[in-house]
Amino acid sequence: MSKKPSLYTSLSPALLHLYDISNSVVVVIDILRATSTITTALYNGAKEVIPVDSVSRCIEIGKHVSGITAGERDGKIAEGLSYGNSPFEYPEEFIKGKTLVLTTTNGTKLLHMALDKGAKEIIIGAFTNLSSVCNHLLEMKKDVMLACAAWKDRVNLEDTLFAGAVVSKVKEHFDINCDSSHMAESLYNVGKSDLYEFLKSNDASHYHRLTGFGLEKDIRYCLTEDVADILPVYIDGKLIIE
């Protein structure tokens, strides 16, 4: 019997250095809202999404590629950018064929860390494309790192829940010697019947922050499975559907 590939979960970018990911498919997870919005934009026909780590770089690249610049700081569109972080800002009639240059702090930082550590492949995961992520991992049969973007390196509930959702769907096919993965799955099993209610009842910090900005609708969407079920892959600085 051949050995199963391994699966690990890193609950924060500050823990990623503990793992050798040079032979791994890394799933970048930033549920509220970067990876949910990226999958949605691509699902709705965006040509590509370019993730960048600062507003100034977003403006610069936006000009260079004639793209749509997007990003928020403290719940408002950042000065100099045109759009925000909500998946609802990117319907097909608006985004189709366009390049979205998106600045996100936690997710982009994590993606670059994974690149620096020589990840075999980097893909984007969210509840919105859960099935595509799981199917890809099962097809690849390679080691997997579920990498949560967290919030300023602090572990968060929604990214952990998504890691747990993936674990629950693919675990038979992987060797999982990783408490974080088992914890994530256990939490997902508790919360899966109503993830929104689970975030709320656990007083999740992002739930608080975003509802403070009136974004309940965004949260509900970002917790909905397979509503934008495509697979974004990071290739040469861009996220595209492979």
Add this chain to the structure above:
Amino acid sequence: MSKKPSLYTSLSPALLHLYDISNSVVVVIDILRATSTITTALYNGAKEVIPVDSVSRCIEIGKHVSGITAGERDGKIAEGLSYGNSPFEYPEEFIKGKTLVLTTTNGTKLLHMALDKGAKEIIIGAFTNLSSVCNHLLEMKKDVMLACAAWKDRVNLEDTLFAGAVVSKVKEHFDINCDSSHMAESLYNVGKSDLYEFLKSNDASHYHRLTGFGLEKDIRYCLTEDVADILPVYIDGKLIIE
């Protein structure tokens, strides 16, 4: 109404730097088995426990204080030391009145980090002294950091479960804006009816490692609430009952 003190959980020493603990009571948590053994030795009458981070230092200090040297590497008593990490090695008839010099890697490292970061007070927490820890935190009315020792910085299930046990018992009296704390409590609520079975069914890495060494009895003991219900406090390099 006066503001409640804050409570945070750091799931790994690699996350502790994210928090300001200069006004906090830090609870050092290393369930399998350092903090369980420390509470047990003190409960059984040890004069003090000196935690050290290396075998050589353990030998050196052991000579200096005429203490009992203890510590394991890979499940065996480390060369040059006299005893191991099991709480069952320290019954009253053996340990009463003596100084135990204990080398633990994860727990001692964490304790020194907390010291370096200027923690207000450092105490030792385990299921074996859960009530004493909770009562102390409720009496102090200060900010709290539940600091998990983890395993080589990787998050582990048993330390997280203990953090969750504390959260579940004190949460009404603290302001908890920390997803790790809520996650820990949620996991504890799932597992609390049979923590041993929960570790086993979640394939916890430490459960695996220790049962491989024939230590099921140790694990069961380390998951038993209040069997050594005293409060070890770190003062001037030593853990004592205050």
